[in-house]
Amino acid sequence: MESRKLQYWRLYLLSLVLGIGGSFQYGIQVSVIASPAVHVQSFVNHRWLLRYRAPVDDATNQLIWSFIVSVLSLGAWAGAVHSGSLPVTYGRKKALLFNNIVAIVAALIMLFSRMAQSFEMILLGRFLYGYNLYLGECSPTNLRDIMTLTGSIFIGFGKVMGQIIGIKELMGTEEMWPYLLAISGIPAILQFVTLLFFPETPRYLDKGDTEGNNLKLELDDMQKERESTQGEKAKTVKDVLSSRCVRWQLLTLVIPCVGVRLCGINALYFYAFDIFRESGVPEDQMHYLSIGLGATELITVTLENIYILFDISVVKKLMGYGYLLMGITKVHIDLNSWIPYVNFALIFCVICIYGLGPSGVSMALPADLFLQAWLPSAYVVSGSVNWLCMFLVGMLFSYIVKGLWQFCFLIFVVYTILSAAFLIYFVPETKGKTMTEITEDKLNYRKRS
Incomplete structure (x- = not known):
């Protein structure tokens, strides 16, 4: 029988592996698509000309590129839908092993897309990359928030790495772009191999029989949940959407999840080069400004982690006031080329505020707000809302830039400020609390009344 301390550290390392692997892959895929944009669009145009004996028109070209950018979100939505059933049926570990196999297959498809002369393979590879399952409940209660923030650090690190390896001196060239798009297969392989040496998560192993569970770190919390939900079966998505309780x-789950996407941060990363181009930035400087965006987020997210370690009561404030400041800052962004340096300063301010505030924290809400009977379906709801909003932003933002020009960021301002108001007044602090305590903390409307 393992000692309690050894069990604790195995669980901690499992949380860390999951946070690093999935977050790093996601971070790379968000940022890496911007670097080879010219080469991928050239490849699409060339294949279209050979296939249809006519050059692709501008509208079709923009539509194909927007779909390449945003199809990652559709894959993630499919993963979110399955995240409610696969982990419950087969266990979190097996589901994540399967998930990494999908990522490895996606990398191979992207790698051989140019050899096969098929831009549809790029679309398929991006879709499969997005098929990700997130496991937030494997962390011990006193580590749950910091594990979530650790994930946000490695999302930021993945973004920076994607931007660095995407410069023209490394892999951002005509010859290397398929390898650049396939680079996320490497952390998927590492995570797959590492997961083989770790146990299943406690909440899957526990079926009401605590004697057979070697990982007893969370049994007290789970026992409280079982007592408070005695006789309840696993809830469906319909139950989550329709139950007044x-x-x-x-x-509290949906509004911040939508806010993460409608705050405009993904638009900055997906279309960074287009934004820089509209602001009058020379082509040879765009890659380095893009790296600066990623590095800024990574530094600020790391500082946020350190701050939360010393103050356990700031999670809600970081989200709420972060969205508020982002909304105020975006009001002043103007893409007119005669004030590019002012725009850069404001864009970097938005990145700083996002890193110090909402980044990563909002995505922990399902694991923090719902008891085990409701949790799988809550993940389906949050994942669907999250990724469908990201898909809409990825598909529509290039058209918004062309249509609204310097006012393109104003569409994010209203929702960002409304999200801030809701978070500040209605979301409870979750740091260091068990799920039962959070659920009982003034979330039910009848109790509030």
Whole structure:
């Protein structure tokens, strides 16, 4: 029998592996697509000309590129839908092993897309890359928030790495772009191999029989959940959407999840080069400004982690006031080329605020707000809302830039400020609390009344 201390550290390392692997892959895929944009678009145009004996028109070209950028989100939505059933049925570990196999297959498809002369393979590879399952409940209660923030650090690190290896001196060339798009296969392989040496998560192993569970770190919390939900079966998505007893949890879940996408941060990364181009930045400087964006987020997210370690009561404030400041800052962004340096300063301010505030924290809400009976379906709801909003931003933002020009960021301002108001007044602090305590903490409307 393992000692309690050894069990604790195995669980900690498992949380860390999952946070690093999935977050690093996601971070790379968000940022890496911007670097080879010219080469991929050239490849699409060339294949279209050979296939249809006519050059692709501008509208079709923009539509194909927007779909290449945003199809990652559709894959993630499919993963979110399955995340409610696969981990429950087969266990979190097996589901994540399967998930990494999908990522490895995606990398191979992207790698051989140019050899096969098929831009559809790029679309398929991006879709499969997005098929990710997130496991937030494997961390011990006193580590859950810091594990989530560790994930946000490695998302930032992945973004920086994607931007660095995408410069023209490394892999951002005509010859290397398929390898650049396939680079996320490497952390997927590492995570797959590492997971083989770790146990299943406690919440899957526990079926009401604590004697057979060697990982007992979370049994006290789980026992409280079992007592408070005695006789309850696993809830469906319909239950989550229709039950009045979790109405406030649902609102507290959906509004921040939408806010993460409609705050405009993904638009900055997906279309960084287009934004820089509209602001009058020379082509040879765009890669380095892009790296600066990623590095800024990584530094600020790391500082946020350190701050939360010393102050356990700031998670809600970081989200709420972060969105508020982002909304105020974006009001002043103007893409007119005669004030590019002012725009750069404001864009970097938005990145700083995002890194110090909402980054990563919002995505922990399902694991923090819902008891085990509701949790799988809550992940389906949050994942669907999250990734469908990201898909819409990826598909539509290039058209918004062309249509609204310097006012393109104003569409994010209203929702960002409304999200801030809701978070500040209605979301409870979750740091260091068990799920049972959070659920009982003024989230039910009847209790609030």
